[in-house]
Amino acid sequence: MIQRLSYALRETIASFRRNVTLSVAAVITSAVSLLLVGATFLIQRAFDNLLVQWRGDVGMIVFVRPDVTPDALKLIEDNLRSQPNVVDLDKLEYLDRDASYEEAKRVFVGDPTTLSLLSIDTIPSQFKVVPLTTDPELVRNLALQYRTLPGVAGVSLAEDEFDVISTLSGFVRTVTIAMSLVLLGVAVILIWNTIRTAIFARRREIEVMKLVGATDWFIRVPFILEGLIQGLLGAIVSCGGLWALNSAWTSGVAGFKPGTGVSSLIVPGSYVNGVMVALLVIGALAGGIGSGVASSKFLDV
């Protein structure tokens, strides 16, 4: 058994040396494609963070007309406070027109046209509501109750704002997954071709092996091992790349102001490690499959 294993390893290393250029090309291609696969995972996770954080914070804003009567305003607040099971009363916040105007100056800092239409007399005041539930449907039902109350100008849901982010993350996911699948296919084909060349280079030896009665598996294993190692080497390189990419991103994000949402785009290290393990498995599998198919196709009895 040990003798066979050492034979397979010797042959694998010798074959790798014989085809250095092709082997390196196969390793680089699998590294690039796996890096893209890894980046897809991380981007996805970062967007998820963003959505989760917002959902946990303010979920609904009730805008109140500037000309609201004190009775109507009290009715709205009493109504909100009467629902301790749905609304987090400790975090319930009322922004009067002064505070709302101050906030608007920040929100529309990049949009002076909208800001110029607002004034201390025309701006609605607002209740910031933190729902106790994370179920978007329940929040939507809650919003319906307030839209019809006297004095309410409108109700905004964080959920509606998320649509943009959700759509964007869906698009990014589709594109990156498609690209990484294509590249992964290219890597498998390159490994397949490397193994085919290796088999061709050793066709005399293989002919002799068959004639003296070596089993197919005995002949195949060194080739499959070679492809598997190529895939694995590519995966190791891609893990290094992913780690570097994530470190650069994390330190870059730290430079943004807190509360802008960008800060939530950081991916925890434990998740990155998990992705790296997945890349190693995918790389080894892709290499093994590519070389396995090639060696069974070109080593007929």
Next chain:
Amino acid sequence: MIRLENVSKMYGGEIPAVRDATFDIAKGDFVFLVGPSGSGKSTLLRLINRQERPERGDVWVAGRNINEMANNQIPHLRRTMGNVFQDYKLLPNKTVFENVAFALEVIGKPKHVIGQQVPQVLELVGLSGKEDRFPHQLSGGEQQRVSIARAFVNRPLILLADEPTGNLDPATGEGIMGLLDAINRTGTTVVMATHDHRVVNAMRRRVIQLDRGVIVRDQERGVYE
């Protein structure tokens, strides 16, 4: 030991390489397959070691119909046969010892068995002392001896030889024939394809003559006509 029943083999679906061949070779026989180039001698050998499968008919080796054998049984069939070729088919980057040891190594024989059997067979073929030479450092006759050593090291039941003297001068060819004769005397069945008149006439063994794929003569103690 070897039995062919109405065996036909086509190449490209049209030209028959072997047509309706039937013969029996007993254990310990020495048989020459003779005939001009393209008469089907090599194809018959390739049918016996199952490098080819016939379109029609059956090939039996050691009591088993090898056309019905599963693919994973073929390596075990081939371990009962040795093959010798006109062009030797030695591996150029391996020494004499390694070339012969290779045949045992790839069928999983342990190191101590290899270390014991390879020197024995090299002595039998007269190559003791040349274990560390590479094929390109040997004469044609010596290379053919390495090839015979590789074919015989596993003590096969059958030795198939395809024009083993084809590349050699008469004197060297005679030496090779002496070696094959010695191997035959150990009980190994030898089937040899050749169009070398001298060796056939000198040995006076069974001759199966082929002409365009058809067996036209099967004679005990025959000569080349």
